[in-house]
Amino acid sequence: MEKLINVTLLFIFILSITFTSKAQEITAKISGNLFNVPSDTVYISQNLGAQGMKDLETFVLDKKGNFSEKLKLPAEDYYVLRLSDGQSINLVIRDKDDFKVFGDGKNLFQFANIVGSDDSQALNEFIRFNMAYNQKLDSAKLYLQQNPGKDKEVNASFQSVYNSFRSERQQFISEFANSPALIAVLGTFNLDQEFKEYEQTVEALKESFSNSPTVQNVAQELEKNKQLRASKAPLSPGAKARDIVMSNPEGTEIKLSDYEGKIVLLDFWASWCGPCRKENPHVVKLYEKYKDAGFTVFSVSLDKNKTSWLAAIEKDKLVWDAHVSDLQGWQNAAAKQYQVSSIPFTVLLDREGKVIQTKLRGYQLEQMLESIFGF
Numbered sequence: 001m002e003k004l005i006n007v008t009l010l011f012i013f014i015l016s017i018t019f020t021s022k023a024q025e026i027t028a029k030i031s032g033n034l035f036n037v038p039s040d041t042v043y044i045s046q047n048l049g050a051q052g053m054k055d056l057e058t059f060v061l062d063k064k065g066n067f068s069e070k071l072k073l074p075a076e077d078y079y080v081l082r083l084s085d086g087q088s089i090n091l092v093i094r095d096k097d098d099f100k101v102f103g104d105g106k107n108l109f110q111f112a113n114i115v116g117s118d119d120s121q122a123l124n125e126f127i128r129f130n131m132a133y134n135q136k137l138d139s140a141k142l143y144l145q146q147n148p149g150k151d152k153e154v155n156a157s158f159q160s161v162y163n164s165f166r167s168e169r170q171q172f173i174s175e176f177a178n179s180p181a182l183i184a185v186l187g188t189f190n191l192d193q194e195f196k197e198y199e200q201t202v203e204a205l206k207e208s209f210s211n212s213p214t215v216q217n218v219a220q221e222l223e224k225n226k227q228l229r230a231s232k233a234p235l236s237p238g239a240k241a242r243d244i245v246m247s248n249p250e251g252t253e254i255k256l257s258d259y260e261g262k263i264v265l266l267d268f269w270a271s272w273c274g275p276c277r278k279e280n281p282h283v284v285k286l287y288e289k290y291k292d293a294g295f296t297v298f299s300v301s302l303d304k305n306k307t308s309w310l311a312a313i314e315k316d317k318l319v320w321d322a323h324v325s326d327l328q329g330w331q332n333a334a335a336k337q338y339q340v341s342s343i344p345f346t347v348l349l350d351r352e353g354k355v356i357q358t359k360l361r362g363y364q365l366e367q368m369l370e371s372i373f374g375f
Contacts, residue, residue: 024211026076026095031068032115034061037105039084044071044091047080055082076211078123078183083108090127092119092180092209122181126172130188133165152363173201180209186218193237193357195229198222235338239355241266241347244300244334246324249310254324256298257353263295263372265365266347268340270302270329271312276344279361280316286369287320293373294351300334301325302343 034042044057056079059069073079076095082088087108089101099116110128114121140158144151169185176182182201189198202222209215229236244256244266256266267283269276287297297320303309304327313323326333332340338347348356348368360368 024075024095026073026093028071028073028093028095028097029069030071030081030091030097030099030101031066032101032103033065034067034083034101034103034105034108035065037061037065037083041084042067043080043082043084044073045080045082045088046077053080053082075213076209078180078212078214089114090120090123092117092123119176119179119181122172122176122179123184126181126184129168129172130184133161136161155363173197177204178208180205180212180215182208183214183218191225191229195225195236198225235347235355235358237355237357241349241353241355242337244298244324244337246300246326246334248322248324249306249313254322256322259296259298259322260353261294261351263290263351263369264349264353265295265297265360266338266349267297267299268302268332268335268338268343268345269299270343271305271308272303273343277312277316279344280318282362282365284317284319286366290369290373291320295369295373296320296322298322299324300332302329302332302335302340303327304329 030044040061042059042061043053043055045053045055048054056073057069057071059067061067071093073093076093079091079093080088081091081101083105087105089103089108089112091114097117099114099120101112101114103112109124112124114124137158140154144154147154165188169188173182173185182205186198186201189195189201191198199222202218205212205215206219241256245253247253256264265283269280271277283297287295297318299318299320299322301309301323303312303325306325306327309325309327312318324334338345344361345358346360346365347358348360348365350356356372357368
């Protein structure tokens, strides 16, 4: 189940909003019609995350559901139009905005039309699209829970769903490149693989909605993520892998860098590691398939007993040349260098010795090698 391509839905208001003294109070006008509502009271609020909703304006619909209100709000930012039963839609509100909202109170989130605020309309449309994708993801996960042996089939089938999601997301990013609505896509990025896209989106938001306290918080979060990424740089995609110099079973020192020019699977394992031994036949199969195309394995053992290490190599038919260990177990120098906390742990390197991806196993590793070698 963990192999499913998981895109986490980010509701855009999970960040706790703190207005600073620099925030400029704004005015705006909102009008429209809401029908089938649970009560005639409507709120303009902000979601403060763990602190809950903060209601900033309250107004009452007339008997036909019509309303027209002038709003005074703390800053240009993201807000929520909320009904008494908790149903809501998201609004982008700038100073002097004048827009209309029409919606069905039985399902406001799905059936609302915002006229005069293209940003708000686009924001809600993408969140609805993202929710639909996550429902498909949840269904696939549930099916895997009920059918644990079907992971390969489900992952293969779900790939087209994920590809379609990525295509639609890119179209949205292109169409609304200068819109505050872009904040809706932030939580859909895999920061290990799509950090550049995430960073570009935050920079676009800073250009389009710089006065927003939410965007200012998002920008601060980007800087924190940059620092975190830098601290994990040895394992970040595109980062040059740190060299490993260690002895093979014959006592000869070999280097990871000696294998530049090949696609290398750096594999941390041990003879006593059940999951490692279970994975070995799959790695052997892939090695045999791609060795002539320029693929190899650099195995680092966390064994302490040399006899057990060598016996496992022979029994599992790990026929590649690069086997190293300092026989220090979890204190293995390379494992500490790569911050290995559990095994098996893999790092796939390109021909320049740069990280492609970490923790690839089984079907995921097979898919990645197929994409690299084309067969």
